[in-house]
Amino acid sequence: MTGAHHSATRAQGPAARALRGALLVPLVATFLVPAQSASAAQPASAAQPATVVQPEAETAPIESAVDQIVVDVPAVEASGDLSAEGTTPEPSPTTGDDVAAEVVADETTADGLLETPVVETDEFALLGVTWPDGDDVTALAPEVRVRTDGEWSEWIAVEPADDGPDAGTADAASSVRGGSEPVWVPGADAVQARFAATETGGPEDLRVELVQPGEGTSEASVTTSSGAGDAVVTTAGYRTGAATTAAASGALLAASSSAPQPSIVSRAGWGADESLRTYNAGCGTPEYSSGLVGAVVHHTANDNSSYGSPEQARALLRSIYAYHVRSRGWCDIGYNFVVDRWGYIYEGRAGGIDRPVKGVHAGGFNTGTVGVSMLGEFTSVGPSNEQRDAVARVIAWRLGAYGAAPQGRMQYHTLGGENSRFPAGTTVDLPVVFGHRDTAFTACPGNMGYAALDGIRARAQSLTSYTALIQALYTDLLGRGADPSGLQTWGEQLARGVSQSQLVATLTWSDEYIDRRVVQAYQTVLGRAPEPGGADHWRRVVRAGVVALDDVPRYLMASPEMYAKGGGTDRGFVNVMYEQVLGRPAGAPEQAYWADQIPRAGREVVLTGIWVSYESARRRAAVYYRTFLGRDPDPSGLETWTMILMGQGESAVRTGIAGSQEYLDRARSRF
Structure with a gap:
């Protein structure tokens, strides 16, 4: 006999009864979260070092x-x-x-x-x-x-x-x-x-x-960096429930971002002379906020045509650095990041590539914000597509580490400043991503740069995994895109520590999800929509705990209507079950074995035996891989999730796989 027969005969005792809550037609997989390899479903690891572009050969600083x-x-x-x-x-x-x-x-x-x-x-x-x-x-x-x-x-x-x-x-x-x-x-x-x-x-x-700026060139390659210097942690001058609380002392660790990390040209990559960081008294040690709640977009106000290559852009960056330190008396370059017109992102102030170092970019609003400056002047000409996208990517990455939604708003308690529009102590309502002119008496980032902010916010929002994850789960579980209210509500919940698995569990207990599962079960099993009141009936019994949602297809399969589809005979019924559950016709010995069981045990027991078989679970697991992960299963992963499906049921598979790093990574690439 085939594997379905052998597996079923081994599962007739207490184990079989325990597995009945996990029954589900594999062709209804379009409303489930997919399974994947065991290694892919491990929890996300701790924060990794930031990827930056370092010089390949020349690492000596370029003196200005x-x-x-x-x-x-x-x-x-x-x-x-x-x-x-x-x-x-x-x-x-x-x-x-x-x-x-x-x-x-x-x-x-x-x-x-x-x-x-x-x-x-x-x-x-x-x-x-x-x-x-x-x-x-x-x-x-x-x-x-x-x-x-x-x-x-x-x-x-x-x-x-x-x-x-x-x-x-x-x-x-x-x-x-x-x-x-x-x-x-x-x-x-x-x-x-x-x-x-x-x-x-x-x-x-x-x-x-x-x-x-000094002369020097370097070829760039990708490596890693985790910032520079010991941290001095201070309390940020803002009020928000989304900020990460820092330790009272010691180095502030990098936060793991919910957005993909862009490549960044390191300070060494653009030739920063690190000796300048101790040029002025009292400098040399980065100062950190307790988190990030916003981003400030600037422009450097230099003629766009005055730098014609990335190397010239880096020379301009070295010049600004020297001017800020040696001419103005600051501890370092003022901006946290600078972006040129080709979309290169440059690490600005030292120690802040993946930590909330305080910059000098918006007086009174430096604490708790990341300052990103576009290299150029954007009064009458807009930033390039590459420049706008790079600004959005670095903002999404940095704000994503602290749960700040790029399209959201915040209440900021300002420290005031010489050029600030608001005196110290004022609480200001601001977009999370704002232009310098919103808080200072300035035209920065230029009229065209300011007009680009809505697009930058939208792009940054789409890059955060909160948005991507929510969209992916709404699509995979509910069959539709997330509405603005859902994005905001679940984004806030995820930012406050709700896990991916908890989000899945809540969505799959909604009336919308239950109704969708019931309708799909009818269409897949019986080839028709529910009769009037049918969906309401199943929702009520599921919510009352009488029937598990994953068992609805099993009840439909055992119905007289399904028996009639097999020609009204036991052998025909067995063959229909094999076609739908296992994707193949039943062999003659299988038909004879199960047809002999029906008069003694009933159709439901026979159906249960086929559905809980190893062959059935393995086939469903493979469908989950292709439908939700977009790939064929690897052998070890398929075996792992087959056993989870058989031993713990569909709910364990849903919450476990939707909480995996692979699912999160794919959500980012999809949305």
């Missing part, structure tokens, strides 16, 4: 250089004459050996502006204007022009920067200079500045900062 031109802007009297006082610039002691020139803006133009003489310099690539912290140079309206390849640029307005450190951080203690946004001018070898005439003139120690 900063030269400072100290500029005196004299006061202009009401008569239009320059004040005789203050026309001899004196550099601050903090300038050290970086002073390249000391000039006076004492040349009056026809427009009434004050110009400096032209300053010939070594080649530089980025410039900015800085001044002592607390001074205001807005009335001076500084402008610069540079010479490149013998040609002078147009005059460029230099706007005060719109970022700054949070109060109480090492960056705030170290920061000694106010400053403008940096301007990218690669290949320049001369500079001139001009200012509006005012009755007060410029502050002492006003400087034009010239940055040379």
Whole structure:
């Protein structure tokens, strides 16, 4: 006899009775969560190191250089004459050996502006204007022009920067200079500045900062990194129920994200000089929030056409880093991540590639947020598709580690800041992913960059496994996509610690799922829809605990209607059971054996014996693999799940497999 006969004859005692709750027609597999290999169904492991792009050969840092031109802007009297006082610039002691020139803006133009003489310099690539912290140079309206390849640029307005450190951080203690946004001018070898005439003139120690990013190239390959330095954990300045609570002391471990992790160019990959992290007093050790609740999108405000290759993008990044540290006095580059127009994601501030390090990107809103800056200027031109997608991917990955939904909103308790729209102590309602202009007096990230935020939020949301998992489970269990309410509700529950298996158990106890299972059982077994009131009847008896939902197909199979499909004979009935349950006709000995059992034990017992057979369970397990995992089963996995199906029933298979890492990974790829 065949395997079905032998397995059934071994399962006639107490074991068979225990297995009856697991009976289900295999062709009804479209409303079950699939089985998979034992190894694939293990719980998700602890957080893994972040994948980053490291240099393949050259690992030495690329040293940058900063030269400072100290500029005196004299006061202009009401008569239009320059004040005789203050026309001899004196550099601050903090300038050290970086002073390249000391000039006076004492040349009056026809427009009434004050110009400096032209300053010939070594080649530089980025410039900015800085001044002592607390001074205001807005009335001076500084402008610069540079010479490149013998040609002078147009005059460029230099706007005060719109970022700054949070109060109480090492960056705030170290920061000694106010400053403008940096301007990218690669290949320049001369500079001139001009200012509006005012009755007060410029502050002492006003400087034009010239940055040379250094030269160096490296081929990149993928490796891993888990951040840098020991952590200093501080309480984040926000109020939310979704934040991860950090330990009171010691290193803050990386959180496992619910979104796929993108490749990232490491600091070594773009040539960061790590010695700069201790350039300013009190710096060198990363400071961490207790979690992440939001993301701030910026742009660097550099001309999009001014960098023409990834290597130039990395040189620009090194220049911004040097300007932030050596010219502004910060502990590190301000942004957590930077994204160029080709979609390369660069690790910004050290120690924060997979941990919530505090940046200097949105004063008063740095704590508990990740700052992602698009390399370029997006006032009239939008970021590239690759740039937008990369921004969404890194945001989804970082926020996914802390249960923050990219399309959600939050209540943020701000620490205030010099350029903040909100005073310290204000609780601000914000999108979880917001633009810098939402919290600061700035145009950042530009009109077109700001317009791209809705798409970035939607893309990031789709990348989080909460959304992907919910969509996959709704599709596989309910046969439809998740509605917005379901996405929000279950996303919040998953963020609070509800497991995948618990979500499966709840969904499969819903009226919608029960009704769908009953309808599919009728269609698969009897080839028709339920009679009027049939679905309601089965829902009531299932909810009352009289019949297990997985047993409904068995009751239908044992019905007179099914017996009639076999021609009204015992042998015909046995053959119909074999065709539907095992996908093959019954052999003559099998027909004779089971037909002989029917008059003595009844059709239901015979049906039970066929359904609980090893052959039946193995076939159903294979269907689960193909339907839900999109692949054929591996031998060991098929054997494992066959035995689980026989020993523990369908509910154990559903909750176990839907809680597996393989199911989660496939959900991410599907949605």
